[in-house]
Amino acid sequence: MAVLLAGLWRAWQTGQADPWDWSIAVAGLMALIGFLLANRTIVMLIWIALGVVAPVLVFCAMASGQLRLLPSLGLALTALLPLVAAAWLRHPPILRGRMAAMGMIVAAGAILYFGPASSLAAADARPKLAVLTGLPLFWDEMGPAGTGPRDAPIITVLRTRFTVLPLDDPRDLPGTGARRLLIAQPRALAPEQLVAIDTWVRAGGTALVLADPLLRWPSDLALGDRRRAPTSSLLQPLLTHWGVAPDRFESREVRQFLADGRLLTLSGAWLSHGRTMTARTIGRGTLLLIGDADLIDDRLWLADPAQPLNPRSWIADTPAALLLWLGAAAPAPRPWMRTPADVMLALRWAILVGTSWAMVGGALLWARFTDRDEEQKVKTSKGTRGKSV
Secondary structure, three states: OOOHHHHHHHHHOOOOOHHHHHHHHHHHHHHHHHHOOOOOOOHHHHHHHHHHHHHHHHHHHHOOOOHHHHHHHHHHHHHHHHHHHHHHHOOOOOOHHHHHHHHHHHHHHHHHHHHOOOOOOOOOOOEEEEEOOOOOOOOOOOOHHOEEEEEHHHHHHOOOOEEEEEEEHHHHHHHOOOEEEEOOOOOOHHHHHHHHHHHHHHHOOEEEOOOOOOOOOOOOOOOOOOOOOOOOOHHHHHHHOOOOOOEEEEEEEEEEEOOOOEEEEEEEEEEOOOOEEEEEEEEOOEEEEEEEOOOOOOOEEEOOOOOOOHHHOOOOHHHHHHHHOOOOOOOOOOOOOOEEEEEHHHHHHHHHHHHHHHHHHHHHHHHHHHHHHHHHHHHHHHHHHHHHH
């Protein structure tokens, strides 16, 4: 139960049911138990390790609806290796046993270090990506009074796959050489600028458009300040020209799972026939429209602002989804907890499995000690009769 609760603390922060979140707690507890119970049999030690790991895997499987093989095996090894190693270090049968124990500790450390999902690394080939936005993605919104240029976490992620080019005027698009364009809640554009975007897309460009009808992005700027991003999308003339018309507005903040299992968190979004994205072919180009710009706000996809490149610190798959939509490689979907009902059911079954495992193990241990006592009584009785004779 201590291990289960220790991992849940991390799981609550991200919403992920990832077995690796329990690995450090499992390894530490198993090393302590191995040291304290070094005189017990290897069967008992393995039973204890399985009893600690099984509830965690049951919770992860039921809360997320999936159980990944490699993280599950990694968690089992981080339980068994420190457990046996600690027992052998305290009572090593021979010198080779102590050396083997040290090897197990090294192996467990390697699994803990290399096993969990690694941070995104910059790709060797990074095509150009133009970004047109009114959101503070490249600068502190207070300008000279603030910290000046600063990449938002989502831009930090995009730079690992693209050469990101901030764009002030869409009429400069042909000169950038970019074949991909991210439009995220831009300020008002002149008609000739809208025409420039339309011409660029029809010539074969790919445009990912985030057009929010009710932007909730936080801002310290006063209402009416020109540096603020527009509260509602100003791209309607262009979207109407492209024949795009979302039919439903979702005012609440909602978690939405895509067909591939990726999770997005939307806030005040337009939906088209219940779908998050609308895809259209425009001339020789492609339009991908999402009726929400708040989804790239790091408050809706990142648990730790200092680790935007670490998928284990995400609370939604938003960065990975953007990379895929823009044609780049992306991490696999994370094992998200599905619904509160799933989480409660998973907790009940995890506690039931752990308790049952402990009760069965206790009963077997009690039976073994009882048999030993009976054997000892028989031996004592035989010895007493022999002396009498």
